[in-house]
Amino acid sequence: MEKIFAGIDLGGTTAKLGLFKEDASLICKWEIKTRKEDGGSHVIPDLAATIREKLDAQGIPFAALEGVGLAVPAPVRKDGYMERCVNIGMADMNPAEELSKLLGGVYVKGGNDANVAALGEVWQGGGKGYSDVVMVTLGTGVGGGVIIGGKIIEGCKGMAGEIGHLCVDWEQEDDTVCNCGAKGCVELTSSATGIARYARKLLTTTNEPSMLRKADIKKISAKMVLDDAKDGDALSIKVVDHCMDYLARMMSLITMTIDPEIFVIGGGVSRAGQYLLDILQKHYAEKIYMSKDIAKIVLAELGNDAGIYGAAKMVIDAR
């Protein structure tokens, strides 16, 4: 009987799931709604039920299910313990252990969603073929995951890979406070939110002409800034340059700590593609003095599927 692995990427709105063979081939993927009511108490039972149903629908015997990887949007300790999952409302629990109980003792391995997505990109995405990889997800915030020797680095309190909260602006030129409580986090300077915020700042504090001025200032998005920058808008170019310079600061700090082979850039902002990478590469190269042979920067390839791939790989490796 061929062994089957499930990868789950639990999010605040939906849970994405996939069934995989050990050779990384995806049998099927699907989503279910994340029911946050009642303190998130339905979430884990819903996942158990949908896996049983899907196996059944695919004609796969339950006994073929060798393991389940479960990515959650919260820091997870090495033993699977999760102190608090703010977005879903679950707290003080071991989600992997609970899911395992509901799946008749099938091995379940838990992990943080950003770390798990990084592992997915290393397994089958932009980081394929590398073993020391840092994933940087540029979305509403800045997420990340650190992979060394092909394995997720969780850290002792599950805080490893929280690279969005590396401080890159100690002087706090921008007074915005991060969700984490600090100032100067790269999440503030270089996320989609950060790009839009800096554009609004330049638009309101200067008289510099810009294509962005045609839009309602409240509705300015990172995508608009990046599109206009590509079209040659000087103010937009300045914004992208500034925000990527701060991201390169973060990358240089990571390099002097763990010296990865590549950085994989994902998230909505990364849709700007090679244009963005070129700017980032320039700033990053300027900041590494100790070697000319610096880490490559590549785009993520799996998009929203990185989590299910990584979750499957995590449990395949952990067995």
Added chain:
Amino acid sequence: MEKIFAGIDLGGTTAKLGLFKEDASLICKWEIKTRKEDGGSHVIPDLAATIREKLDAQGIPFAALEGVGLAVPAPVRKDGYMERCVNIGMADMNPAEELSKLLGGVYVKGGNDANVAALGEVWQGGGKGYSDVVMVTLGTGVGGGVIIGGKIIEGCKGMAGEIGHLCVDWEQEDDTVCNCGAKGCVELTSSATGIARYARKLLTTTNEPSMLRKADIKKISAKMVLDDAKDGDALSIKVVDHCMDYLARMMSLITMTIDPEIFVIGGGVSRAGQYLLDILQKHYAEKIYMSKDIAKIVLAELGNDAGIYGAAKMVIDAR
């Protein structure tokens, strides 16, 4: 026949050597001069000869020598290749391979001296009992080593653990250029050199009274600053506080990247002991927003022997 391991800590002035049993007991330790003449070409042969001699003198058969760990003051790649060892003059070579040839094929594992010292502290020093450890050596510069899961993290170009070159002062308040070519490195702000430099700066740019003013300003050392700070000298206290605040910046950056269990603080500056750790702990705790359960900070315990212990452990693990 009991297996014997040699640990070598090759420095610019002397090479320290130790013979160990696998259970970490030190049989003997000794030093030889590092002969830097002729492009360092005598260095590796001298090491081979002294190991053979010492085994003989101890009545240990050469065949008992199971492996040799060789720490060098340069970045070393995973395969042992060393691009350049500035202090000794050796370049473009694999020192471990060469030593192995001269020892009749005995397995030799090479590593960077700061990384190896970190491993020594984890094996038998301040980091004993922990597996995710960052060592910070505060001497003329700031060195370091990153240990995850009990193993040295080398990085893909041997740059991992070069934490003295984490930038903690992007605005470059201080215009001093680091040996690495960058500005704002924590090596500039928080090494013994950095502490003395900041003291001189406050002494020359303010009229604040200080016990330090009794000394020739050119001869002010980190030790004098730390001693006077302990004796309540306000200016010295200000200097120590400033320099340890920058060091805590570095520690917070490392924490959000790999989240170690403890930091082990070594090097000459660490002789200031618990007094220094208390100041460092205060600044570090202020900078970690994501968890109250932050990494411990402890003192290194092996002093100059950390390198030979770590080198022995490195080869014991690598066999």
